[in-house]
Amino acid sequence: MRKKGLYLLLLPGVLFLTLFMVIPIAMTIASTFFHEGSFTLQGYMQFLTDKYFVKILLTTLQVSLVTTIACIVLGFPAAYYISKLGPRKKGILLALAIFPLLTSSVVRSFSWMIILGKKGLLNSSLLSIGLIDKPLEILYTPTAMMIGLIHLFLPLIIITLVGVMENIDPDLIKAAESLGASKFTAFRQVIVPLSVPGLIIGSILVFVGSLTAYTTPALLGGKQRVISTFLYQNAITLNDWYMASVIATIMIVITFVVIFFMNKLATKLNPKG
Amino acid sequence: MALLALENVSVAYDNQYILQNFNLNIEKGQLISLLGPSGCGKTTTLRLIAGFLEAKDGRFLFDGKDYTRVPVNKRNFGFVFQSYALFPHLSVFDNVAFGLRLRKVNEAEVKQRVLRILEVVSLGGFEKRFPKELSGGQRQRVAIARALVISPDLLLFDEPLSNLDANLRINMRVEIRRIQQELGITTVYVSHDQEECFSISDQVAIMNKGIIEQLDDPATIFKYPKTEFIARFIGFTNFIDFAERSETNGEIGLRVGGHEFVAAKNPGTASPMSKKCAMRPDDLLVTTEEADQAGMNRLHGSVKVSTFLGRSYQYVVETELGDFTVNQEMETPYRSGQKVNLLFPKDKMVLVD
Numbered sequence: 001m002r003k004k005g006l007y008l009l010l011l012p013g014v015l016f017l018t019l020f021m022v023i024p025i026a027m028t029i030a031s032t033f034f035h036e037g038s039f040t041l042q043g044y045m046q047f048l049t050d051k052y053f054v055k056i057l058l059t060t061l062q063v064s065l066v067t068t069i070a071c072i073v074l075g076f077p078a079a080y081y082i083s084k085l086g087p088r089k090k091g092i093l094l095a096l097a098i099f100p101l102l103t104s105s106v107v108r109s110f111s112w113m114i115i116l117g118k119k120g121l122l123n124s125s126l127l128s129i130g131l132i133d134k135p136l137e138i139l140y141t142p143t144a145m146m147i148g149l150i151h152l153f154l155p156l157i158i159i160t161l162v163g164v165m166e167n168i169d170p171d172l173i174k175a176a177e178s179l180g181a182s183k184f185t186a187f188r189q190v191i192v193p194l195s196v197p198g199l200i201i202g203s204i205l206v207f208v209g210s211l212t213a214y215t216t217p218a219l220l221g222g223k224q225r226v227i228s229t230f231l232y233q234n235a236i237t238l239n240d241w242y243m244a245s246v247i248a249t250i251m252i253v254i255t256f257v258v259i260f261f262m263n264k265l266a267t268k269l270n271p272k273g
Numbered sequence: 274m275a276l277l278a279l280e281n282v283s284v285a286y287d288n289q290y291i292l293q294n295f296n297l298n299i300e301k302g303q304l305i306s307l308l309g310p311s312g313c314g315k316t317t318t319l320r321l322i323a324g325f326l327e328a329k330d331g332r333f334l335f336d337g338k339d340y341t342r343v344p345v346n347k348r349n350f351g352f353v354f355q356s357y358a359l360f361p362h363l364s365v366f367d368n369v370a371f372g373l374r375l376r377k378v379n380e381a382e383v384k385q386r387v388l389r390i391l392e393v394v395s396l397g398g399f400e401k402r403f404p405k406e407l408s409g410g411q412r413q414r415v416a417i418a419r420a421l422v423i424s425p426d427l428l429l430f431d432e433p434l435s436n437l438d439a440n441l442r443i444n445m446r447v448e449i450r451r452i453q454q455e456l457g458i459t460t461v462y463v464s465h466d467q468e469e470c471f472s473i474s475d476q477v478a479i480m481n482k483g484i485i486e487q488l489d490d491p492a493t494i495f496k497y498p499k500t501e502f503i504a505r506f507i508g509f510t511n512f513i514d515f516a517e518r519s520e521t522n523g524e525i526g527l528r529v530g531g532h533e534f535v536a537a538k539n540p541g542t543a544s545p546m547s548k549k550c551a552m553r554p555d556d557l558l559v560t561t562e563e564a565d566q567a568g569m570n571r572l573h574g575s576v577k578v579s580t581f582l583g584r585s586y587q588y589v590v591e592t593e594l595g596d597f598t599v600n601q602e603m604e605t606p607y608r609s610g611q612k613v614n615l616l617f618p619k620d621k622m623v624l625v626d
Binding site: 169171172174175176177178179180181182185189190193194 | 323324325344345346347348349350351352354356358359360361362371372375376419420423
């Protein structure tokens with residue numbers, strides 16, 4: 001087969017993406033610069049000077065960042081453990097790890113509402129053993145959102161890290177130990193740096209996923225808004241499609257900026273050779 | 274006293290013993306090879322010494338101290354892996370400096386020691402490269418430098434040359450021997466390549482099914498293998514199992530089924546009761562002459578197969594005592610089916626267990 005012919009294989013996918021993604025997004029972005037027929041940056045000015053909007057933006061970034069860091073901290077040791085197992089146990093544990101991704105976000109979020117609510121499982125157990133004397137306010141706060149998002153995205157970081165860690169030669173750990181490294185030092189100086197590529201990809205997936213998640217923050221956040229729920233509110237409740245487009249564009253820009261800097265970081269940290 | 278001693282050591286995986294009541298002593302400054310087919314326990318022995326495996330029973334003494342429960346990172350042994358196991362994210366310099374930095378050596382001394390050891394392995398000027406940018410032989414030398422720079426009390430090699438091509442293997446083994454002797458460092462070397470082991474070792478331990486069948490200097494093993502297994506392993510292809518043995522005038526008389534042989538009494542390593550003889554194909558002779566020759570045993574036979582080997586011919590000769598393989602240089606070769614006499618020089622018949 002001639003090489004040129006191979007490009008034809010891409011055609012259906014490219015056509016689909018162009019029609020249903022590239023063109024709509026381009027139109028959405030373009031529409032934000034035109035209001036009532038003339039070029040304007042008014043929407044952006046309005047967004048960035050309004051303290052309420054900015055606070056929502058910062059809350060969103062904070063929730064996404066904390067979620068990402070928590071996923072790394074929780075996922076890294078688990079991924080290392082799983083990567084060391086034999087194929088059978090590894091398959092079972094990976095399937096368990098992926099489980100949260102397979103349940104509907106609505107069901108998952110309602111479960112958290114039952115656990116975290118004022119009279120929920122957590123509060124009633126803590127009250128009954130006397131650790132607290134009035135219920136903790138967790139549900140409908142950023143903390144509840146983070147808990148829900150960590151639960152949702154932990155699998156992503158575990159899967160990507162296991163993939164990278166599996167390919168690290170186990171002799172490297174032995175080599176480090178024979179040179180005098182304790183198990184912990186070998187882990188820190190060999191496994192961690194060699195896991196950076198997986199860490200970067202996993203972090204991008206979790207951060208961008210948290211940034212754009214809708215159901216979980218909508219159900220667990222209560223009145224607390226994040227960008228995605230705020231966007232929905234503008235479009236559906238307030239019927240302000242212009243503002244909704246501005247918010248959508250800002251989300252796209254943030255996503256690209258994050259990916260750009262993470263990739264920069266990756267090239268800097270990436271093991272040579 | 275030996276520098277290193279394994280005393281009645283046992284190692285088992287899933288209740289299957291790899292080593293059982295295993296003993297080994299190594300003197301200071303020697304290079305000792307563990308040689309044997311795969312599954313004989315040589316790598317297990319090496320990993321046990323390194324500390325990657327724990328003994329189920331027995332003791333491991335090093336320099337008079339009990340090392341049985343000392344963890345890997347406290348042993349100060351250098352280990353060179355078959356896969357080299359260089360850290361891919363570190364430069365040659367940082368790879369070699371790894372062990373020194375863990376020992377909190379100050380950075381000026383690290384630099385000086387790393388650069389010096391890179392000179393020793395002929396890799397001066399390569400310190401900024403990364404493992405991916407090196408050839409197989411260069412990577413192996415970095416691995417050796419990394420193990421040497423920590424001034425280890427013992428150097429361990431696990432089939433270090435098996436991933437290199439034939440020419441490089443010969444150069445590297447000369448190199449390893451040179452470095453080992455220059456630094457006078459006690460070394461244990463594992464390989465399944467007998468030429469490699471024989472060429473670099475002071476002592477070779479030939480292992481089979483978890484025991485050492487013979488531990489001797491290479492020349493002794495080559496000339497006087499102790500057992501049939503070792504004889505076969507190092508190229509003896511002809512064996513005769515005799516029924517009776519007697520000793521007269523410093524010679525050994527051997528009889529089986531009406532045939533009488535005489536073997537010279539040599540400083541062999543087999544037990545004094547052994548009745549089995551091993552002979553190399555190069556040491557036997559095929560002739561059509563009927564006259565007796567001094568110092569030779571004789572057996573009638575006929576040529577079964579004749580193969581041209583280039584420098585010589587290889588014959589398989591069929592006799593009453595079985596088939597024998599002989600390599601012999603000849604202008605005009607014997608034909609298949611030809612009646613011949615097979616000559617066994619007395620002094621080339623080696624008794625084995």
